[in-house]
Amino acid sequence: MDALRRNNVTVLGTGSQAMVLVHGFGCDQRMWRLITPAFEACHRIVLLDLVGAGNSALGVYDPVRYSSLQAHAEDVLDVLRALNLHQVVLVGHSVSAIIGMLAAIREPERFACLVLVAPSPSFINDGDYIGGFEREDIDELLEAMDNNYLGWSGSITPVIMGNPERPELAEELNTSFCQTDPTIARHFARATFLADHRPDLPRLHTPALILQCAQDTLAPRQVGEYMHEHLPDSELIVLDTSGHCPHLSAPQATVAAIRQYLVPTPTLKL
């Protein structure tokens, strides 16, 4: 299937350099709407939905393939190839910060730099590493998801899985924000929260900005610092906001931080 349709790609803006924004777990490309207006004038904005989320082609969601984040990274590269993009700025939130990192490790020439919004290479505590959660916590999240999808899932789920020839089913489902097929959501949650990509950090040679929220239960300060320490070419900015979605809770600060990172300061230019 055509990558642009598969990932429901939207292109906005007029700039020469492309800025690709990839949403995190639990939402879709609409979560960037407070950020994109600030960059439309100087960037070509590319928005996409990860397969399984938003208005992506839910029918092509293959649980075996998408049990690893690498599959999503390949999808992102497919989109860049389809649009013939090089030297892009990739802004990835949470799990998509990792997806962006994996894509940049594979094909570095396509990326100028990465903006990693509230990233975490591994959510689970492991020895000295503080991920923030125990394995049982993640199991409980999966259960909480089950409880929350109880009401509306039954009639829709069996139809959508494995119906690539009927994309209208997916559209019907996604009339409201960030709701997706519960089976896929659960599966994606597993791929997201059980992944451990700490060993990949030193393999990234693309410059990266880490946007760390001051109080974030999902990606605590120590995690941002760990990322900064292990990414060869990274900068860490702590945003004075709480929660896991600074692009929603503190959009102006988020925009300012990205701008400052992208535009070299005048003193350096001289």
Next chain:
Amino acid sequence: MSTASPHNKEQLPELDLRLTQENLDDLYEHAPCGYCTCLPDGTLVKVNQTLLGWLGHTKAELVARRCLQQLFTVGGRLHYETYGVPMLLLQNHVREFSYTLRRKDGSTLPVLMNAVLLRDNDSQPLAVRVTLFNITERRKYEQELLRAKQQAEEQREQLARANEQLVSKNEQLSRINADLDSFVYTASHDLKQPIDNMAGLFQELRHTVTFHDPEATAMLNMFAEALQQILSTIKGLTEVVQLQRQLEQVPVEMIALRPFTEEIIRSLQQRLDEHQASFTLDFEAAPTVCMARSGLHSMLYNLLSNGLRYAEPDRAPHIKVSTTRAADNVVLSVQDNGRGIDLARHGRELFQLFRRFHPEVTGSGMGLYLVNRLVNQAGGRVEVDSAVGQGTTFRVHLPMGGFLPTPSSSANGAAE
């Protein structure tokens, strides 16, 4: 209109009085649901008594000290951070989130949460108002549902697997069956030529060689008989395979039973030189059946010739051939008054190839095997009743519906 509705007039003041007595503070504090308000980051700023009672916390322990998310178990906390907060910021409300509260004593309470986001004059997020409902019983019921759903899914998978196995077993059986056919064919074919040679040589020997042993004549006759038996076995085997192959191509047709059966009886009487036997034919209930002509012929021929050959030695054979109608079947019965078969002993082997139950009568052991196979091929089945010394009844159930002729082949019939 003071007199028009005296009831209203008298009751209204009473109602008003009750309403004015409703204290809004009290309603907030002791409403039958939990209320709280928090800052956009979750910090609690107001909690009602109902919720405090559920949690076992005091107001001082929570306000400005704890976040809404921290009231939930970890799963709910993660869900709220990844899904609840973005939803609130994007659409200003969330509805029917199913979470679990963690009480001060460690126990839990299932709740359903609705929340709205308030914004200030500059549209900046100001506060979140949260309503929580105790859903203890409902949660149990929901979990039953979830369990049932999981079970149903597991069973569906098991069924699918079982089905796959069946399909592959079926394919395997079909292959084996085809192999068996070609084996029988090859065997009969390969045996036929040497046996024919033997028969020819033996014939030649009898003409040219003289034996002096007085028992030679008897032995020669026995030899001839044995040769005949082998030849008829081979012939039978060939017939089994050829019929099977033919039937795969021959179309089914409507066949009038009476003339068809009468023709078979005539040829049988000539062949077996049997003129003592009597026949009763009754096809009133179903005068026709739908089957391949050669198949029906072979089936009836075998059943009728069995009836004649396995007659009680001191009783003239009587065979009754008749039809009845069942729900969507025609039942064709062939009833004789012959020796009968001990079904308790032989019933299971009745339709197997080369099984014989009356060694004193010559036969190849292929007739009933062939009958059963032909009937199965036509989508039907065979039933047997038998009493030793009294007789046997074969009931052949043939389907009516699915085996009607195709439109093209029924064109002749329709024109009549």
